[in-house]
Amino acid sequence: MDTAADTTTQSAGLTLPAPAKLNRMLHIVGRRADGYHELQTLFQFLDHGDTLQLTSRDDGHIQFCGELGDLAAEDNLIVRAARLLQEHTGTTAGANLSLTKRLPMGGGLGGGSSDAATTLAGLNQLWSLDLDEDQLAGLGLSLGADVPVFVRGHSAWAEGIGERLTRVELDTPWFVVVHPGIGVSTPGVFQAPELTRDTPPITIARAIEGGTSSWRNDCEPTVRQLYPEVAQALDWLNARAPSMLTGTGACVFARVTSQTQALQLQAELECEHPEWHAFSARGLNRSPLLNALHT
Numbered sequence: 001m002d003t004a005a006d007t008t009t010q011s012a013g014l015t016l017p018a019p020a021k022l023n024r025m026l027h028i029v030g031r032r033a034d035g036y037h038e039l040q041t042l043f044q045f046l047d048h049g050d051t052l053q054l055t056s057r058d059d060g061h062i063q064f065c066g067e068l069g070d071l072a073a074e075d076n077l078i079v080r081a082a083r084l085l086q087e088h089t090g091t092t093a094g095a096n097l098s099l100t101k102r103l104p105m106g107g108g109l110g111g112g113s114s115d116a117a118t119t120l121a122g123l124n125q126l127w128s129l130d131l132d133e134d135q136l137a138g139l140g141l142s143l144g145a146d147v148p149v150f151v152r153g154h155s156a157w158a159e160g161i162g163e164r165l166t167r168v169e170l171d172t173p174w175f176v177v178v179h180p181g182i183g184v185s186t187p188g189v190f191q192a193p194e195l196t197r198d199t200p201p202i203t204i205a206r207a208i209e210g211g212t213s214s215w216r217n218d219c220e221p222t223v224r225q226l227y228p229e230v231a232q233a234l235d236w237l238n239a240r241a242p243s244m245l246t247g248t249g250a251c252v253f254a255r256v257t258s259q260t261q262a263l264q265l266q267a268e269l270e271c272e273h274p275e276w277h278a279f280s281a282r283g284l285n286r287s288p289l290l291n292a293l294h295t
C-alpha cells in the first residue's frame with residue numbers, strides 16, 4: 001500500500017536519546033541590559049530522557065510525529081532545529097522525526113533543548129552534512145541558551161546566559177526527580193522583584209571544591225514562594241535526602257547514595273503523593289547522545 005512516506009527514499013534511520021539535564025547548582029550573578037540574567041551553573045545529564053527516531057526523505061519535507069500537547073509546529077524546537085539546519089546548509093533532504101516524550105515540558109529538565117540538540121546532531125549525521133561541534137553548538141544557541149550543552153554532551157560549568165561552557169567532571173550519584181504536577185513560568189520567575197540577582201561570581205574551582213553540600217539554586221526561594229506545590233515537594237524530599245530545584249523548576253531532585261535508595265524513596269513518594277510524578281536516574285558526565293552517535 002502506498003503512503004506518503006513510501007513515496008520518499010527511506011534511509012536506515014537513527015534512534016537517538018535526548019537526555020534530561022539537572023542544574024546541580026545555579027547562581028544569578030547579574031542582569032544584562034536586555035533583561036536576561038547572567039548565570040553561573042553546573043549542568044549534568046541524566047540517564048533518562050526522550051527518544052527521537054530520525055529517517056531521511058528526499059522531498060525536503062520535515063514531518064514530525066509525537067505528543068507535545070497543543071504546541072504549534074512552528075514552536076516545536078525539533079522542527080525548528082531541522083529547518084534551521086536545512087537553511088544553514090542548503091540541503092534538499094527532508095526527514096521524518098518521531099518523538100517519544102518522557103520529560104515533562106517546562107520542567108527545568110531541558111527536554112525541549114535536548115530534543116533540539118539531538119535533532120541537530122542526528123540530522124547532521126543522517127544527511128552527511130559534516131558540520132563540526134562548534135557549528136552545531138552555534139546553531140543550537142540560536143534556538144535556546146540550554147541547547148549548546150546538549151550538543152557538546154559533557155557536564156559543564158556554564159556562564160553568561162548559559163552559553164559559555166567549560167567541561168567539568170562531577171560526582172555521578174543517583175537522583176530521584178519529582179515533578180509536583182504544576183507548571184512554572186520561567187519569565188515569571190526571572191521577573192519576580194524578590195529574586196536574588198547579585199550573587200558574587202565565583203571560580204569553577206571554588207564551586208567544585210565547595211562540594212555538593214554548598215550548592216544551591218538562587219531561583220529556589222522565589223519559586224517556593226510563588227508555587228507552594230514546589231515548596232511542599234522540596235520539604236518532603238529534604239526531610240529524606242539533600243534536595244534542590246533544577247533550573248526554574250517545576251522539577252526538584254533528591255541526591256541519594258544508591259539505586260536501591262532511589263527506588264525506595266520513589267516508591268514511598270508514589271504512595272504518599274500519587275499526584276506527583278517521579279523517576280529515578282543516575283547522573284552522567286557524558287551524554288548518552290554522544291555514545292549513541294559514535295557507535
Ligand SMILES: C[C@@](CO)(OP(=O)(O)O)[C@H](O)COP(=O)(O)OP(=O)(O)OC[C@H]1O[C@@H](n2ccc(N)nc2=O)[C@H](O)[C@@H]1O
Nearest residue numbers: 035036037108110144145146161162186187190247248249
Ligand atoms: C535558567 C534555565 C537554566 O537551565 O532554566 P530552565 O529553563 O532549564 O528551567 C535556562 O537557562 C533558561 O533557559 P530557557 O528555557 O531557554 O529560557 P527562555 O525560555 O528563553 O526564557 C524565558 C524568559 O526567561 C527570562 N530569562 C531566561 C534565561 C535567563 N538566563 N535570563 C532570563 O531573564 C527571559 O525573560 C526570557 O524571555
Ligand SMILES: Nc1ncnc2c1ncn2[C@@H]1O[C@H](COP(=O)(O)OP(=O)(O)O)[C@@H](O)[C@H]1O
Nearest residue numbers: 075076077105106107108109110111112113115
Ligand atoms: N520538543 C519540545 N519539547 C518540549 N518543549 C518544547 C519543545 N519544543 C518547544 N518547546 C517549548 O519549550 C518550553 C520549555 O521546554 P523544556 O525544555 O521542556 O523546559 P525547561 O526549559 O523548563 O527545561 C516548553 O514549555 C514548550 O513551550
